[in-house]
Amino acid sequence: METRVAIIGIIVEDKDSVEELNSILHNYGKWIIGRMGLPYQQREISIISIAMDAPNDEISALSGKLGKLPGVTAKTTYAKLKGEE
Template identity: 70%
Template sequence: METRVALIGIVVEDAVSIEKMNALLHQYGAYIIGRMGVPYQKRGINIISVAMDAPGDIISALSGKLGMLPGISTKTIYSKISSTTGDTVL
């Protein structure tokens, strides 16, 4: 199965969905390499980056589910290298 390394950027503008967001991240924990959160108190938001190594559909599913939560925005970027071949994905 081909996996990709990806980074999901998350901006939390409303704390109402934090519990659901953390539950989703826990659910996909087997694919998460690491995560870093930065509170930006001046604007009252939190910025979180989640690094993953997973099949593309898993990454898309998590990003989509997170982005549907109220007060949360996401953007995903993918590495061009696949895990099965080591080749660049076009």
């Protein structure tokens, strides 16, 4: 199975979506390399980055599910590794 390396950048503006967001991330745990979360209290938001090594369909599905949550924005950036151009 071919996989890609990607980063999903997430901004959470609605704290009521955090529980569902964490549940979704848990379901994709086998593909997640690491996670970093930064609470930005001055703006009352959270900034989360998710590093993944997964099939393209899994990365797209995760990003799409996160982006459908109220008050959550998710954008994906893919690595350009040798042989993946």
